[in-house]
Amino acid sequence: MLLVARKNLFSERTRLAISVGGIALSVFMISLLLSLFRGWNEKVGGFVEEVQADIWIARDGTTDFLSAASILPLEEGSQGLSAIDAVDRFSPLIVRPMSVTKDGKKIDVQLVGYDPEPGIGGPLRIEEGKDVPGPGEVIVDEALSRRYGVEVGDTISGRAFDLKVVGKSSGGDFVAMQAIFVTLDQAQTMLQQEGFVTFFLLQLKDPDRRDQVAPILEALQPGVLAITSDDFAAATRERILGPVIPILTVILVLAFIVGLAVSGLTIYTATVEKAREYGILKAVGFTNRYLYRVVFEQSLVTGVLGFLLGVGLTLLAGPFAQDLVPQFVVFVRWQDVLGVAGVTLLMVLLAAYVPVRRLAAIDPVAVFKA
Amino acid sequence: MPDSRVTLRLQNVTKVYGVGDAAVTALDSVDFSAQGGEVVMIMGPSGAGKTTFLTIAGALLRPTSGTVEIAGTDITRLQENDLPAVRREKVGFIFQSFNLLESLTALENVRLVMTDTTTRSATNRARELLNMLGLSHRLKSLPNQLSGGEKQRVAIARALANNPDLILADEPTANLDSARGQEVMHLLRQIALDLGQSVVIVSHDHRIREVTHRVLWLEDGRFRADVITARDPVCGQLVEVEAAPTASFNGRSYYFCAEQCLKLFEAGPQRYVEANEG
Numbered sequence A: 001m002l003l004v005a006r007k008n009l010f011s012e013r014t015r016l017a018i019s020v021g022g023i024a025l026s027v028f029m030i031s032l033l034l035s036l037f038r039g040w041n042e043k044v045g046g047f048v049e050e051v052q053a054d055i056w057i058a059r060d061g062t063t064d065f066l067s068a069a070s071i072l073p074l075e076e077g078s079q080g081l082s083a084i085d086a087v088d089r090f091s092p093l094i095v096r097p098m099s100v101t102k103d104g105k106k107i108d109v110q111l112v113g114y115d116p117e118p119g120i121g122g123p124l125r126i127e128e129g130k131d132v133p134g135p136g137e138v139i140v141d142e143a144l145s146r147r148y149g150v151e152v153g154d155t156i157s158g159r160a161f162d163l164k165v166v167g168k169s170s171g172g173d174f175v176a177m178q179a180i181f182v183t184l185d186q187a188q189t190m191l192q193q194e195g196f197v198t199f200f201l202l203q204l205k206d207p208d209r210r211d212q213v214a215p216i217l218e219a220l221q222p223g224v225l226a227i228t229s230d231d232f233a234a235a236t237r238e239r240i241l242g243p244v245i246p247i248l249t250v251i252l253v254l255a256f257i258v259g260l261a262v263s264g265l266t267i268y269t270a271t272v273e274k275a276r277e278y279g280i281l282k283a284v285g286f287t288n289r290y291l292y293r294v295v296f297e298q299s300l301v302t303g304v305l306g307f308l309l310g311v312g313l314t315l316l317a318g319p320f321a322q323d324l325v326p327q328f329v330v331f332v333r334w335q336d337v338l339g340v341a342g343v344t345l346l347m348v349l350l351a352a353y354v355p356v357r358r359l360a361a362i363d364p365v366a367v368f369k370a
Numbered sequence B: 001m002p003d004s005r006v007t008l009r010l011q012n013v014t015k016v017y018g019v020g021d022a023a024v025t026a027l028d029s030v031d032f033s034a035q036g037g038e039v040v041m042i043m044g045p046s047g048a049g050k051t052t053f054l055t056i057a058g059a060l061l062r063p064t065s066g067t068v069e070i071a072g073t074d075i076t077r078l079q080e081n082d083l084p085a086v087r088r089e090k091v092g093f094i095f096q097s098f099n100l101l102e103s104l105t106a107l108e109n110v111r112l113v114m115t116d117t118t119t120r121s122a123t124n125r126a127r128e129l130l131n132m133l134g135l136s137h138r139l140k141s142l143p144n145q146l147s148g149g150e151k152q153r154v155a156i157a158r159a160l161a162n163n164p165d166l167i168l169a170d171e172p173t174a175n176l177d178s179a180r181g182q183e184v185m186h187l188l189r190q191i192a193l194d195l196g197q198s199v200v201i202v203s204h205d206h207r208i209r210e211v212t213h214r215v216l217w218l219e220d221g222r223f224r225a226d227v228i229t230a231r232d233p234v235c236g237q238l239v240e241v242e243a244a245p246t247a248s249f250n251g252r253s254y255y256f257c258a259e260q261c262l263k264l265f266e267a268g269p270q271r272y273v274e275a276n277e278g
């Protein structure tokens, strides 16, 4: 760093604190919102992605996993799928967003009824208690347990049923609700929908051919949607988070403008205040390019400090915030951190642009005036 | 003593500010040259074009016409981009208001301008220069912790940083009391003698005369050879011989700024003649 840049920057501590603070605030907001978005994205689509299925079968027109608006006949579907050679194994699944109560308190859940044999679509990872629910039993996601204090041994109820919590699993947190797992039979009874399921999950003999197999399945059975896990996860994310993106973008742009305005103003006033000194430097033989570098370096260092502070705050505040607000699922990806670094760089380059243009106009002859 | 190297040469230099009715001719076909080791003083009334002369001589301002050579380089033929390097390497500037960078220490102010890229040798040379100017105990001081005389000495050290051929000083003593001003002038003269630099000083300060080799009178943008100046032995002010009240003593003529000084002189010439010419 050039001597003049360093001295100018660090001799004005208050101003430095303001500009670093402004950038840090902006970086903090941007990276936090971005991480929050990533966190939600991860949660919302994560279950569908991780389930050991190559293809999901649903009723035509089904949009996503969470609204789970699909009805398929169990017998007919099972027979049809058994006849298809490319299918190795399949399992029916009942999914339904609903609310249950615990000690009179309402809890939103994503009910999943699965067939323990072969077990596709069941809890992803067991964290505590039984790994398969029996009749009248339920395994709940640990996020639900954390949020509502539902523990193994508790009972959660609907108007016509009681379920005893026998285990906890992870991987079924969708932010707005969490998965609870019962057997397929239990779900059919509870929902009074004997003979009907929501999805069929398929494992193919050759998983690499899932993209080719899906359209074939759709052709075989009109009125049915066959979609790969990845596509279904993406559709679910799009359905839930899609509407948030424009709003998020606006807030990110505003955060950027805040950072740009604060750093731009402080750098500008710092440059204007030192205009005479820049004139002196010109008079004694420093080039315009040198002066530009002096201002850019100050701007850049301010940006680096603001970035480190902002990202540091995000990393610190993330887990802390999640304890206070469960919906605050923050997922910091290094790609995003790199992106935010790029954004910060852009911010400080823009912030330095106007002051730098002013430098060119400074007349060194003026320093001969007393 | 001055050597034969010509460090600064202006030929037929004219500078006109503005255009049309607003045009001001600040320099009018000026010729000038200075040799190594020479201290030249330029005097003249306000608005005479002195600062304009210095800024043109220092490659800060382009003349409207004419040529300017600094240490053999015709700077009027150089591109704008090449002028900063000329100023930095061949010219040292000393200003009336010192013009140090406020957030840099004395040492850093000097070191900063050095073209020597290795920090250590630049620092060493800066320290040597400041030591030479009697500031060895002030290296780490910021300008606002220094007295005017100290600041100007730092500025001189900065002007000498790259061992330039030419030192240009605009009213270097105007912001100093007379003792400090005297000190600074003697330093400049010593530097010219020791280092062979040309020093061109613009000043109203008559006391500076003593240390200069030549005094030129600039008026209305021209050097006037016909103006012969003399120092008022009473108040010390420089006066134009032509228009001044005069008196003789011991076969010599003395010139005065005004009748008051003349009267004081006539009341006891001995005092003034001895005091000044010892």
Ligand SMILES: Nc1ncnc2c1ncn2[C@@H]1O[C@H](COP(=O)(O)OP(=O)(O)OP(=O)(O)O)[C@@H](O)[C@H]1O
Binding pocket: B017, B018, B024, B025, B026, B044, B045, B046, B047, B048, B049, B050, B051, B052, B053
């Ligand atoms: N940038 C400028 N634009 C227009 N006119 C100028 C400019 N600079 C100087 N002048 C004019 O040129 C003339 C010479 O100015 P200059 O500053 O060289 O005088 P000076 O001898 O240094 O005066 P002083 O003793 O007051 O410093 C003056 O009439 C001044 O008004």
Ligand SMILES: [Mg+2]
Binding pocket: B050, B051, B052
């Ligand atoms: Mg002037």
